[in-house]
Amino acid sequence: MTNKRTNNNNKNGSRTAQTRNTQNKRPQTRTTNKTTRPRKNKRKKGLHRRKSAIKRRKQLIVLVALIAVISIVGIITKRTVTFVSSIWPNVIAMKNSMTGGAVDTSHVDTNEQYDVSDEKQQTLEIRHNVFIDVGCGGNETGYVTKSNIKEKDLNLEIAKKVAKELGRQSDINVIMSRQEDVYMSPDERKSLASSQDAEVFVSIHMAAESTGKAEGLETIYSSSAKNGSADFASLMQTSIAAFVKTESRGTSAYDLSVLRDNSMPSIYIQCGFLSNSNDEKNLKDENYQNELAKGIAQGILTYIDAKK
Structure with missing residues (x-):
């Protein structure tokens, strides 16, 4: 009787040890996964932020350049319109006198x-x-x-x-x-x-x-x-x-x-x-x-x- 119990205990002990080992392995695997994934996400997020900042700077430069071009064109157009309007009646009069209307x-x-x-x-x-x-x-x-x-x-x-x-x-x-x-x-x-x-x-x-x-x-x-x-x-x-x-x-x-x-x-x-x-x-x-x-x-x- 004693031997059977011992054997049973040994078997139970082995199973317990195996169970513990298995249980011990699972948390380690989960812990490893938890510590690895955030590091990868941080790298991706950091790279994404740098790309977004560069993109925003480029957009800002393009916007400033566009505003500058529009302003220059506006000034030139205004001066041109003012000049043309001052001489336009005489241009039309001479044109019609020469060619007809x-x-x-x-x-x-x-x-x-x-x-x-x-x-x-x-x-x-x-x-x-x-x-x-x-x-x-x-x-x-x-x-x-x-x-x-x-x-x-x-x-x-x-x-x-x-x-x-x-x-x-x-x-x-x-x-x-x-x-x-x-x-x-x-x-x-x-x-x-x-x-x-x-x-x-x-x-x-x-x-x-x-x-x-x-x-x-x-x-x-x-x-x-x-x-x-x-x-x-x-x-x-x-x-x-x-x-x-x-x-x-x-x-x-x-x-x-x-x-x-x-x-x-x-x-x-x-x-x-x-x-x-x-x-x-x-x-x-x-x-x-x-x-x-x-x-x-x-x-x-x-x-x-x-x-x-």
Whole structure:
């Protein structure tokens, strides 16, 4: 009996030892796993944080560079817009004068403008046909002042006054390119003058420039003309200067489309600079307009008389 128990005890002891050893091994394995895994995670987390920091710095650099580029572009754009806006009305006026435009359907108040009867029907009764070309018109407004005075309206007012002065002469027939706010291309103006057998072609305009300092009167003729246009321009400049008190800028030769290839002596009168405050004030004054119209009419009559 004793031996069996001993054997049993030995067996139980062995089992207990084995159980203990097994139990001892399991915690060791778990402990080893617990201590190993956090170390790996820490390495990964540290690497991830460094990569994130580098990425954020790169994004910040890109953002700062983008803001700097936008700021520079904004400054350049603002200066460019300011410069273009200061010269744009004159660029458009010159472009339309050279190449043409479209018809403007906007309403223009012409209540204070002179009305002139249609002289085109009297062509056969008069010996001297004078063509008065009214600059701009329609969507070609020309220069616009800060007080919203449009060149096209002043051109028409002065042209009608010139027509009225010439209408006092029984041997003069006046043909106007327009008597209302419509657009006519340079070719249409020249074609109309030619079809009416005009003896002279007088285009009435205003001038403008960006500084606001230029002022005075100037008469232009085509640089390619060989039909007496240069003499006509010189005589006209002298005549107007005798009637109005303004700076005389003399005559100049330019190859403007409205003057080019005209068969008759043709001139382009710049009555003053709307960009200049003194000229603008004069050109809006009706008394000044009347004297200016008399000077232009007298220049035309003098030239025609000299050719008889």
